[in-house]
Amino acid sequence: MQRYVLISLLALSLGIAFRSFYDFGWSFIFLLLTLSLVSFLIKKNKVLFLIVIISFSFGVLRMHTASPSGDVLKSSDSYTGVIVSEPDVRGSYTNLFVLVEEEKVLVRADSYQEFFYHDEVIFKGDLETVENFEGEGGRVFNYRGYLAKSGVSLISPFPEIEIVSSEKTFVGALLSLKKKYLNSIKENIREPYAALAGGITVGEQRSLGEKLTQDFRRTGLIHIVVLSGYNIAIIVMAISAVLIFLPPKWRSGVSILVIVLFTIFVGASSTVVRAAVMGTIGALGVMVGRSYDALHALFIAAFLMLLWNPYLLIFDPSFQLSFVATLGLLVGTPILLPYLEFLPNKFALRELTAASITTQISVLPLLIYMMGEVSVVALIVNLITLPIIPLAMLGVFLTGVVGMFSGALAMVFAYFSEMLLRYVIFIVESFSSLSFATVKIPEISFLYIVVMYLLLWWWVNENRQPF
Missing domain, CATH: 1.20.1280 (Monooxygenase)
Structure with missing residues (x-):
């Protein structure tokens, strides 16, 4: 089958x-x-x-x-539509995905204007087709394909825009709760630790700042501040470690329940849902020793996701990295675990270490192709920071939730959280400052990436144990 x-x-x-x-x-x-x-x-x-x-x-x-048509909206200069996703604040501007007559348009607005999910807006301005552009390292970024995965082929840069009406929805209420949670963190944890706190719990990495974001990229730790399948897997494994006294089925059930609640809390966007599905599959496959069944579930999940949105395959880096990382987690961790017998298995340290190594190796070819650089220090940085990330996430979560009701009580958790976050940032900044932290890779043909993965697959087949 x-x-x-x-x-x-x-x-x-x-x-x-x-x-x-x-x-x-x-x-x-x-x-x-x-x-x-x-x-x-x-x-x-x-x-x-x-x-x-x-x-x-x-x-x-x-x-x-x-393929989005992009033909429906070219005959008018004034458009009315509804904001259909969480406004994406990017420093000096805000990206809004506005549904106009069954066509989705990316509207770029000034950041001083505040918008909310499901606001009805009217905007006047030019509509432009999405164009590709040259990214970091001189590589052309397929922006047209990247936005097409969200059903967007038209963009309106800085039009005149005003809110016509606002409608309360369940998703909107969740996003408002998320905003209160982030404000609670900012009130109780100092910067830049508050920005990192928002990143590791709800994927809110935009306030990290350009310098610190670049440091996380150079050290190969950027994945902890975005909601990836790997992040979700780490959360599931940490929960299972805390609940080690429970039978495997109970641990799995509690872990899945926590991830479902977490996914709803952060807004249940398509990216988060995909990450939650893949991460949960990968983690449970490792924790309960059913890699064969987990692989089966992973393939079915990927098949259904591609049927729903085929643009994910080529134009969505988060889907590609989540799938490859989860696949590497499932097939690589059982191979690596016997070599890590010297590590204590308390708090799932052995599994977390194996997961870190296998996922780093599995995504490396893709990162070389996408980013054009390799973090030489990524493995060591991940090994010395990831074990404390679940504790930091727990402390931050308690700080944010308790802080919405009692600032004084939240300070107890904030002190503990800030201490852990300070350690993470210290490690990141220290290793990022090394001149050899990253190595630039010239643009290469995708054929080389295929060869790399074929070699990895050959190595797995040579070393894996029967499921």
């Missing part, structure tokens, strides 16, 4: 990837399906061949139908 699921996922992914770069229109899709039917009738291994062809064809078809 798992074999067919994996083959379907690979064929679907190839179809999506093919259509992402080549558009031959509907005629090509019908030709492909016709040739598939003819080939199927003359092939011996009909079931496997049918799975491959149907999955590949459906991948091409799904990607073709998912």
